[in-house]
Every structure is written in C-alpha cells, then in structure tokens.
Amino acid sequence: MNTTQSTWRFAIVVTVLLLAGTGIATAHEAKCPYCELEVVQDTPEQDNETAIEYGKKRIEYRCVFCALSDAEKSYTGDLTVLAPSEIKGKPVLIVRTGGAWSAPDSTVFVGKKVKHRHCQTGYRAFTTKAAFERHVSENKAILKDAKPITLDEMVKIAKADIGKKK
Amino acid sequence: MKRVSLVCCLALGAAFPPPCFGQAEMHSRMAAVAHPESLPPLPNSLPNWLYGRKKNHIFYKRGPYNFDLYNIDRLARDMNAVAVGHAMAYEALVTGKADSLETQIFERIHWVLEHPPRLMPDEASISPTFGRTYGVLEEVFDWTHILHAQTMDVLASTDLSDSEKDQEIEALWRYYTESVPYAITPLPMSMVFLDGQPYSMAFRDKYPKVNGLFWGYHWLQGAVYDGLYVKSLRQQKMVYDVLGDRYHATELYRTDRPFMPMFAEVSPRFSLKFPHIANAFDNLHMLHDMVNDILASDWIPTAEKERQILRAIWLVSAEAHRGEEPGQSRGDDGMHDHRHMLGMPAMGMMKFATEEIMYMDKMGWMSMADCHHCSMPLPEGADAWKAPTVSAEGWTMRARCPLCARDMAAETRGRAIFHIPTEDAFKPLVVISDDQGNLTTDRPDAVFLEQEGGHETCQKWSSAFSSRAAFDAHVAARPEFKNARPVPFQEWADLRGKKPNTYVKPEGPEGNPYDKHDEDTDEDEVDE
Numbered sequence: 001m002n003t004t005q006s007t008w009r010f011a012i013v014v015t016v017l018l019l020a021g022t023g024i025a026t027a028h029e030a031k032c033p034y035c036e037l038e039v040v041q042d043t044p045e046q047d048n049e050t051a052i053e054y055g056k057k058r059i060e061y062r063c064v065f066c067a068l069s070d071a072e073k074s075y076t077g078d079l080t081v082l083a084p085s086e087i088k089g090k091p092v093l094i095v096r097t098g099g100a101w102s103a104p105d106s107t108v109f110v111g112k113k114v115k116h117r118h119c120q121t122g123y124r125a126f127t128t129k130a131a132f133e134r135h136v137s138e139n140k141a142i143l144k145d146a147k148p149i150t151l152d153e154m155v156k157i158a159k160a161d162i163g164k165k166k
Numbered sequence: 167m168k169r170v171s172l173v174c175c176l177a178l179g180a181a182f183p184p185p186c187f188g189q190a191e192m193h194s195r196m197a198a199v200a201h202p203e204s205l206p207p208l209p210n211s212l213p214n215w216l217y218g219r220k221k222n223h224i225f226y227k228r229g230p231y232n233f234d235l236y237n238i239d240r241l242a243r244d245m246n247a248v249a250v251g252h253a254m255a256y257e258a259l260v261t262g263k264a265d266s267l268e269t270q271i272f273e274r275i276h277w278v279l280e281h282p283p284r285l286m287p288d289e290a291s292i293s294p295t296f297g298r299t300y301g302v303l304e305e306v307f308d309w310t311h312i313l314h315a316q317t318m319d320v321l322a323s324t325d326l327s328d329s330e331k332d333q334e335i336e337a338l339w340r341y342y343t344e345s346v347p348y349a350i351t352p353l354p355m356s357m358v359f360l361d362g363q364p365y366s367m368a369f370r371d372k373y374p375k376v377n378g379l380f381w382g383y384h385w386l387q388g389a390v391y392d393g394l395y396v397k398s399l400r401q402q403k404m405v406y407d408v409l410g411d412r413y414h415a416t417e418l419y420r421t422d423r424p425f426m427p428m429f430a431e432v433s434p435r436f437s438l439k440f441p442h443i444a445n446a447f448d449n450l451h452m453l454h455d456m457v458n459d460i461l462a463s464d465w466i467p468t469a470e471k472e473r474q475i476l477r478a479i480w481l482v483s484a485e486a487h488r489g490e491e492p493g494q495s496r497g498d499d500g501m502h503d504h505r506h507m508l509g510m511p512a513m514g515m516m517k518f519a520t521e522e523i524m525y526m527d528k529m530g531w532m533s534m535a536d537c538h539h540c541s542m543p544l545p546e547g548a549d550a551w552k553a554p555t556v557s558a559e560g561w562t563m564r565a566r567c568p569l570c571a572r573d574m575a576a577e578t579r580g581r582a583i584f585h586i587p588t589e590d591a592f593k594p595l596v597v598i599s600d601d602q603g604n605l606t607t608d609r610p611d612a613v614f615l616e617q618e619g620g621h622e623t624c625q626k627w628s629s630a631f632s633s634r635a636a637f638d639a640h641v642a643a644r645p646e647f648k649n650a651r652p653v654p655f656q657e658w659a660d661l662r663g664k665k666p667n668t669y670v671k672p673e674g675p676e677g678n679p680y681d682k683h684d685e686d687t688d689e690d691e692v693d694e
Binding site for chain 1: 529577
C-alpha cells in the first residue's frame with residue numbers, strides 16, 4: 001500500500017469517527033481469555049465488563065464465572081476481580097488474598113449453568129438479594145427459578161469448570 | 167452489530183468485498199464425501215525433477231555465521247528436537263504405525279522435546295522409509311529447512327552488523343532459489359485454496375495431539391525470527407527465555423488452534439522486511455499439512471497418495487508460479503491467487519478473510535495495517551521499522567507507539583515481550599513484562615517522550631530514545647514538544663494511558679468463523 005492510500009485511509013478513519021459520534025466503541029475490546037467469546041461492553045445504563053486486576057495488569061472477562069475460573073486456573077497470588085453489579089460504576093470487588101476469597105457481606109450471585117454465550121446473564125454479582133431477584137425476573141427465559149448463591153458456592157462451581165471443554 | 171461493521175468497513179477504507187475467493191468452493195469440498203474420484207488430477211507436463219529418484223545431497227552456503235544459533239544454546243537444541251519430532255511422525259505414518267501416533271509415538275516425541283539433542287540429527291536416519299518413498303518431497307523439505315537454519319544462524323551471529331545480516335539473508339535467498347529446483351514459491355498463496363483440498367483437515371481431525379506438536383514447531387520456527395531480528399545476543403537470550411518457556415508450556419500442546427500459525431502472525435517485523443522468505447516458510451508449512459492430510463486419508467489408495475503429494479509439491483513450488491507477482495490473481499481455481507492482506511505482503515488470503523481484515527487466533531478480527539490498540543494506521547514502507555511490537559499469549563502484534571504496546575500488554579495475560587524502536591533503527595529497546603505487568607529492560611538509561619493526547623498522532627507524542635541526548639535532540643527540533651520532559655524508563659513503566667479515543671472494533675463478514683459455540687443448537691442453548 002502506498003503513501004497516498006495510507007493518507008486516504010487515515011482521512012477516512014478520522015472522518016468516520018467524527019461522523020459516527022457516540023455509537024463507536026471507545027475502548028480496546030478483547031476476547032474473554034477464558035471462554036474466548038467477545039467481552040460484552042458496558043452500556044450507558046449497565047456495566048457488563050468483568051476484570052481481573054493482577055499487579056499492574058487489568059484483564060477483561062465476559063462474566064464473573066469466567067474471571068473466577070481463570071483466576072483459579074491461570075493466576076497465582078493475590079488479585080481482585082471487579083464484577084459488574086446492578087449499580088452502574090460500582091463493581092463488586094472480590095478479593096483473593098493468600099488463597100482466600102472475600103467480598104462485601106451482602107454480595108449474592110446468580111450462578112445458573114448456561115452456555116457461555118449467555119454467561120454474562122447467567123453469572124453475575126449483586127450488592128443485594130433484591131437486585132438479584134430483579135435480574136432473575138427480567139431474564140426468566142434463561143434463569144427460570146435461579147436461587148441466589150454465596151461467594152463460596154460461586155468459587156466452587158467456577159473451580160469445577162476448569163479443564164472442561166467450552 | 168451491523169452498524170459497527172459498517173463503520174469498520176468505512177474506517178478500513180473500503181466496503182467489504184465478497185469473502186475470500188474460493189471460500190464457497192472450499193466449504194462445498196469439505197462437505198463432499200471423500201472419494202478417490204474427487205481428487206484433482208496431476209497437472210500435465212510436470213518438470214522432470216519432480217520424478218527424480220536420485221539423492222542430491224545439498225548443504226549450506228559457506229559462511230562464517232554457520233551454526234551461530236548455538237550462541238543461544240537453548241534455542242538451538244529446541245530446533246534440533248523439532249527435526250527429530252517431524253521425522254519420527256513421518257516414519258510412523260508410512261510404516262503402518264499410524265495407530266500409535268497419538269500414544270507411543272507422541273510420548274517418544276515428547277521425551278525428545280523435553281530432552282533436546284545437543285546437535286542437529288540427520289533426519290534421513292530417523293525416517294529412512296519415508297525418505298525412500300517420497301525422496302523428492304524430502305529434498306524439498308530439506309532445502310527449505312537449510313534456508314531456515316542458515317537465516318537463523320545469520321541473525322544469531324555476533325560478527326555481522328545488522329545491515330550485513332540483511333545483506334547476507336538476501337544472499338541466502340538467492341542461493342536458495344538459484345542452486346536447485348526445490349525452492350518453494352516466495353509469493354503469498356491462498357490458504358483457502360491450499361487448505362481446501364478433498365483431503366484437507368484429515369490429519370488434524372485424526373491425530374490432534376501430534377498435529378498440535380507440528381503446529382507448535384511451526385509456531386516456534388516463526389516466532390523466533392522477530393525474537394532474533396535486530397537484537398543483540400543479550401537481547402536475543404532475554405527474549406528466548408520468554409518464548410522458550412511459552413513454547414514448552416503451551417504452544418506445543420495446543421489442540422485448539424483454528425489454523426496453523428502463520429509467519430506474519432508471530433514475526434511481523436521480519437515478515438515486512440523479508441516477505442518473500444516469510445511466504446516461502448508459510449507455504450512450506452502448508453505443504454507439511456497437505457502431506458500429513460494425504461497420508462492420513464485412508465480412503466486414498468497408496469499410488470494415488472504419491473500422485474497427490476507430487477501435486478502438492480508442485481502447487482507450492484517456485485517453478486509453478488514463475489513470472490507471477492504478489493498482489494495479483496489469475497485463474498479461477500485459487501492456485502494463482504497471490505493477493506495478500508493490506509499492510510502485510512507476507513500474509514496470503516486466509517479463510518473467511520477479506521483483504522482488509524482477517525480472523526486471528528486469540529485476537530479475533532483484525533487489520534494488519536492498523537494498530538490493534540488504537541485502530542490508527544501503522545507506519546509502512548521505509549518507516550515500517552518504527553512500529554513497536556508486543557508479543558504475548560502466542561501472538562506478536564505491531565503497535566503504533568510505545569504507549570499502545572505497553573497498554574496492550576497490560577490488558578493481556580502472562581509475560582510479554584516488547585520490541586520498541588528508538589531514534590536508531592539498530593538500537594531497539596527490549597522490554598520484558600512479567601505476568602503481573604512489571605517491566606524490565608536491558609537499556610535502563612532509555613528515556614521516553616510521552617505527552618499523551620489523541621491517538622490520531624500517538625506516533626508523535628509517544629516515542630522512545632536510547633539516551634537523554636537523543637531525546638534532547640529530538641525535542642529541540644520540534645517546537646510542539648518544547649515543554650516535554652524526558653520520562654525515565656521506570657516512571658514510564660508505571661504509566662497507563664487512557665483508552666484510545668480512536669478505537670474501532672473490527673468486525674468480520676462472518677462473525678467468528680471458528681467459534682465452536684455457534685455450533686450449539688437452539689435446543690441446548692440453555693443447560694439445566
């Protein structure tokens with residue numbers, strides 16, 4: 001490709017960015033390292049991106065289940081999982097210190113076994129049980145009669161998934 | 167989704183053309199029942215050398231650099247083990263031992279990989295039956311393996327300067343193409359065509375573990391070039407500490423690759439400088455896959471296997487494509503489709519790709535002409551060397567600026583290697599990230615210009631310099647940076663840039679073509 005083509009391509013990129021406005025993603029969007037599906041991006045109303053903070057690294061995941069499974073499989077040492085909650089901009093911080101997991105006391109999870117294409121709905125963290133119930137009622141087709149589970153239970157099912165075919 | 171795709175099309179400078187040429191044919195072939203009548207015939211009037219039965223023992227071009235790969239002893243030994251593994255597998259395939267490939271043979275190969283030989287073995291002594299049966303094929307393999315070994319020796323030499331290495335690599339290429347007729351074409355080939363034969367995928371489906379080893383070898387044979395290219399011996403050893411660990415821990419044992427590792431996916435800098443060599447290596451690796459698939463296809467009679475192997479050699483031979491040019495395509499069967507990805511003349515047309523974007527393992531849809539972190543165009547032509555690269559999780563990507571490379575690595579699991587050019591093309595900065603993102607370098611006196619702004623101009627406001635003096639000279643010549651201060655390495659290593667304002671997610675014409683999740687039926691969409 002010659003310089004003229006490159007200049008044109010550059011001009012088109014800039015023009016499209018200016019014209020397209022808010023519809024364009026503004027973040028580098030990676031694939032989930034655990035389930036290898038796209039990471040569902042945050043929307044103005046709801047956070048969806050889960051992340052692991054490990055030292056200076058921040059790795060994005062598709063759901064809290066993927067992050068917890070990969071934390072057990074691929075990382076040693078202390079880390080923090082930032083799980084999107086029902087409150088925009090306020091993730092639930094799930095911390096692993098010395099191998100022990102902890103999260104704020106009122107945290108509950110939905111942990112319904114689903115295909116990974118639905119994992120961002122089937123596995124989520126909530127700051128209250130009421131928020132959990134709202135999520136279940138809004139996603140009845142997938143979650144049906146899901147019951148709230150604790151962090152310990154969530155970690156247990158995440159660990160059990162390691163090594164299984166996705 | 168559609169809107170983003172359209173934006174991406176426009177951003178990439180063109181609406182999507184139809185999916186890669188020959189794709190529909192490939193799918194229909196793969197769906198067809200395997201039957202000897204479905205095999206393509208041998209072309210008419212093949213050259214006599216293809217039918218040769220005499221042994222032509224050919225050896226290295228003379229040079230003071232020969233065997234300098236042993237300067238990096240661990241790498242040299244790993245390469246020796248690759249040769250043993252290939253030969254053991256081929257011998258098993260032609261001596262009726264294919265049934266033990268995934269068990270006893272795999273274990274034997276694995277042992278060799280864990281205990282690599284000190285010196286390069288003579289493959290003919292490990293696979294004598296294979297050599298007697300497919301003599302010309304072995305000559306073709308050997309000849310390109312010699313080019314491979316000698317180019318690595320040149321890169322590992324401590325006697326040649328970087329510019330002398332470039333010249334010697336071109337001299338080796340001439341030696342390769344002019345000495346004997348066994349050269350592989352330097353043109354980009356359509357992988358859609360080569361991997362769309364009636365027998366394609368047979369070996370991969372039948373022997374996934376051994377195929378994983380083969381593709382692991384090919385990963386190493388490709389990745390090592392950027393690991394060696396324009397680096398001091400000390401830097402090469404730093405890099406191989408990371409690459410070698412990755413090779414032994416992960417790459418050898420992967421059975422989930424959607425396609426064989428392509429040279430430009432793992433060594434984009436070398437591929438841009440020497441696209442003819444990168445293409446020849448990819449085409450050789452594809453020939454390996456085609457031969458594996460033919461030998462693993464029980465439905466092909468033995469005599470027909472020999473004919474199909476001759477045809478496969480012909481398809482990728484330099485002679486079959488003489489006079490053709492990169493970027494051109496003629497005919498309608500795909501054999502002479504030499505188009506390549508925009509921004510990467512060493513990447514032929516891939517399955518499901520357009521010339522603008524392709525699907526890359528672990529990265530998804532991507533453009534080889536744009537930075538994967540900020541989506542802005544990468545430098546090209548004489549400026550191509552100015553793009554940093556970041557290697558992590560098995561891939562190597564070019565980035566537009568040091569900040570893009572650093573932040574891309576910070577968003578990726580595991581250790582990473584950065585190659586960051588400075589003001590001097592031959593004085594790059596090699597940076598290693600540990601798995602927690604802590605950075606170290608062999609040039610701690612390096613300084614950075616980082617005056618973060620929009621990524622439309624990130625190649626200007628983010629740069630690395632080999633010394634404070636070089637930084638001062640750069641800034642003095644550019645009034646827009648008159649207030650910039652030199653950022654020391656450790657401070658730079660702790661920075662984190664904002665999310666690029668220019669990022670546009672590439673979307674392909676067919677979603678994720680290799681996504682196994684899409685094979686689920688509606689009935690099992692939600693598991694109880």
